Amino acid sequence: MKAECSFVLFWLILALSLVPAALSAQEEEKANYDESKVPKYTLPDPLVCNDGAPVTDKAAWIEKRRPEILELFTEQVYGRAPGRTEKVSRTLLDSSLALGGAALRKQVDITLEQGGRTLTVGVLIYLPSNAPGPVPAFLGLNFGGNQTVSDDPGIILNTNWMRPSPDKGVVDNKATEASRGTASSRWDIPAILASGYALVTAYYGDIDPDYPDSFANGAHGLFQSPPPEPRPADAWGSLAAWAWGLSRILDYLETDSQIDSRHVVVLGHSRLGKTALWAGATDQRFAGVISNNSGCGGAALSRRAFGETVEIINTSFPHWFCGNFKQYNGHEDKLPVDQHELIALVAPRPVYVASATEDRWADPHGEFLALKAASPVYKLLTGDSLAAADWPAPDSPVRGRMAYHLRTGGHDVTPYDWAQYIRWADEYVKGK
Ligand code: GTR
Numbered sequence: 001m002k003a004e005c006s007f008v009l010f011w012l013i014l015a016l017s018l019v020p021a022a023l024s025a026q027e028e029e030k031a032n033y034d035e036s037k038v039p040k041y042t043l044p045d046p047l048v049c050n051d052g053a054p055v056t057d058k059a060a061w062i063e064k065r066r067p068e069i070l071e072l073f074t075e076q077v078y079g080r081a082p083g084r085t086e087k088v089s090r091t092l093l094d095s096s097l098a099l100g101g102a103a104l105r106k107q108v109d110i111t112l113e114q115g116g117r118t119l120t121v122g123v124l125i126y127l128p129s130n131a132p133g134p135v136p137a138f139l140g141l142n143f144g145g146n147q148t149v150s151d152d153p154g155i156i157l158n159t160n161w162m163r164p165s166p167d168k169g170v171v172d173n174k175a176t177e178a179s180r181g182t183a184s185s186r187w188d189i190p191a192i193l194a195s196g197y198a199l200v201t202a203y204y205g206d207i208d209p210d211y212p213d214s215f216a217n218g219a220h221g222l223f224q225s226p227p228p229e230p231r232p233a234d235a236w237g238s239l240a241a242w243a244w245g246l247s248r249i250l251d252y253l254e255t256d257s258q259i260d261s262r263h264v265v266v267l268g269h270s271r272l273g274k275t276a277l278w279a280g281a282t283d284q285r286f287a288g289v290i291s292n293n294s295g296c297g298g299a300a301l302s303r304r305a306f307g308e309t310v311e312i313i314n315t316s317f318p319h320w321f322c323g324n325f326k327q328y329n330g331h332e333d334k335l336p337v338d339q340h341e342l343i344a345l346v347a348p349r350p351v352y353v354a355s356a357t358e359d360r361w362a363d364p365h366g367e368f369l370a371l372k373a374a375s376p377v378y379k380l381l382t383g384d385s386l387a388a389a390d391w392p393a394p395d396s397p398v399r400g401r402m403a404y405h406l407r408t409g410g411h412d413v414t415p416y417d418w419a420q421y422i423r424w425a426d427e428y429v430k431g432k
Contacts, residue, residue, distance in 0.1 A: 031307050033360050041303035044337055046344045046377050058381055070281065070345060072337045077297070078278050079236035079322030081244040082223050087113035090252055097129060098152050102193055104129045107146075107156055110252050112222060119222045121206040122146060123249055124155060126189055127198045127258055136263035136287075136430050137198040138421070139249060141242060141272045144168055144175060144183055145203045151181030161209045186269065188418035195422045196430075198259055200249065204272060207245030208238045212319040219244060233323035239297070240322070242272065243279035250285055263287045265425055269413045270362070271320070274298035281345035288350040288429040290421055291343075292413050295362025297321065299353045301339055301370045302332045306363040310335075340373035347374070348381040350428035352403040354417055357394050358410040365391055371404055378402055401428050 032038070046069065047055040055065045074080050091109045098105035106125040111118050124146035127135055142149055144165065145158030157177065162170045169178030192199045204210065208218030215227045219241040228235075236244070246266055254261040265288040268276035273294025280289030291299045296308040297320065311329035314321060328335050343351055353371045355364030368391045375386040378401065388398040395416075397405040403424045407416055 031309065031312065031361070032305060033307065035306070035365070038304050038306055039333075041301075041333060043301070043303065043340060043373055044335075046341045046374065047380065055380070061377065061380060066345065069337060069341045073278075073281065073342060073345070075234045075322075076324045076328075076336060077321055078240040078243070078325075080232075080234050081236045081240045081282070084248070084251065085112040085114040085222070088248070088251070089113070090255070093156065094154065096154060098154055099126070099150070099189065099193075102129060102190070103127060104131075104258075105152065105154060106258075108252065110248060112219075112248060114222050115225075117222050117225060119207070119219060121202050121245060121249065122156060122158065123200060123202045123252065124149070125198055125200050125256075125259075126150075126193060128193045128196055131196070131258070134258055134260040135196055135198045136260045136265070136425070137200050137253065138192060138265050138267055138290075138425070139200040139246065139253070139286075140267040140269075141204040141207070141246065141275065142183060142187075142201050143204065143272070144170070144179055145205075146201060147175065147180045148183035149181075149187040149199075149201055150184050150189055153180070155180070158203050158206070160203065160205050161211075162205060163210055185415075186413040188415045191415065191418050191422060195426065197422070197425070200253065200259070200264075202245070202249060204242050204245075204275070208241040210238060210271075210319075212317075215319070231323065235322060237321045237325075238317075238319045239271070239275050239278055242275040243282060246275070246279040247283045247285075250283065254285075261285075263429055263431070265290060265421075265429055267292065267421070269293055270295065270298075270411065271317075274320075277342050277346070280349070280351075281342055284349070286349070288352070288425065289346045290352040290354070291367075292354050292417060293356055293359050293362050293411050294353075294367070295359070297339075298362075298367075299339055299343060299370050300363040300366035301373070302328070302335055303338055304363060304366040304369070305332055306366055307361040308363070338370070338373075340370040343370055343374035344377040347377045348401075350401045350403070350424070352421060352424055354405050354407065354420070356407045356409050356411060362411065364406055368392075368404055368406070371402060375402060399424065399427070403428075 094107040103126040108123045111120045147155040168182040253259045266286045267290035269292040273291040379385040384401045386402040394408045
């Protein structure tokens, strides 16, 4: 009987995990890729308060307008995350020379405890082995377990549930040895270390497994088990959970004397780029934010409805956003915010938005336009604005506190992207 139950449960979970992929392939065909069919829209003005008062100085932004925008995104888009857990413990599992002596590799388990329940996030850190003191860091979640970011055999193999990915060594929703290094092209660890940064990463599924499960497991279940019925319309979704996890990793980094925790750049690709932006918005300890191909619900303007739309994303991934966000399916014009205001929440800290020419699903032009529409907030707070009026040609990075590039190629993170990020971090984050 027990075996039968787990058999049924296995197929149910497998079916659920396949639903989003199947739906999004179908939905992708329905998406608009014609610039002339983008609806006419007016963006909410980040520098006008809810009561209509204009924001004309820094104090009004910091004290009034910023909290208003943050609350609108919390209530209507990503949902309300809790603070720290009652207890936390950290266990250093490994501290060894790695990568031919270029790196010190550390692996730390962060165990978060709430109401007697626990959740463990396995963190992998590579530091330059010759670092004379604390180093700035890039912190980003990964899609397939820490063992995918490098073929370093010393990385602990993740044993948690994974989305199906047979070509990346995932069998029956578990990573195998064959998964080692399968995402290494996305993490230019040699360049990161050679430039004097640490790389800090963790598997996003350690924080919340990426399938709709009525919010019973992961960080949601840690705080409320069983989940409340009905669930409040502003309760946190998975993107908010992953962002919350990034803050808990930063809590740990603040205790690690080898990391300069005041210079940690949070970054992410795709759904994890959406996550990085929300983490940077909600946690101002992050010194800078990089959004790599984050698209709908990330850096792209929702009102353009180009490529993936609010309705498509809410249908394919019902667990990513809060319940309230569903009411904007097909009604992007009714949203009280748009994604340029998410970028504005990062101000005055440096922000980098990167797109790719073939990544039309993520609306590269809409990502640029959102960055540009956030520029008045940066101008007010820092005097700097985006140094491009028009969408730049491919492979012509726009440098500055507000940075942008459109890489030639597809939905990915490449050494070209990393070269730009490192150069930008050297100039705008490191040591500032
Ligand atoms: C797609 C989704 C995008 C993006 C992407 C990813 O299926 O529609 O919003 O998040 O997944 O994370 O790779």
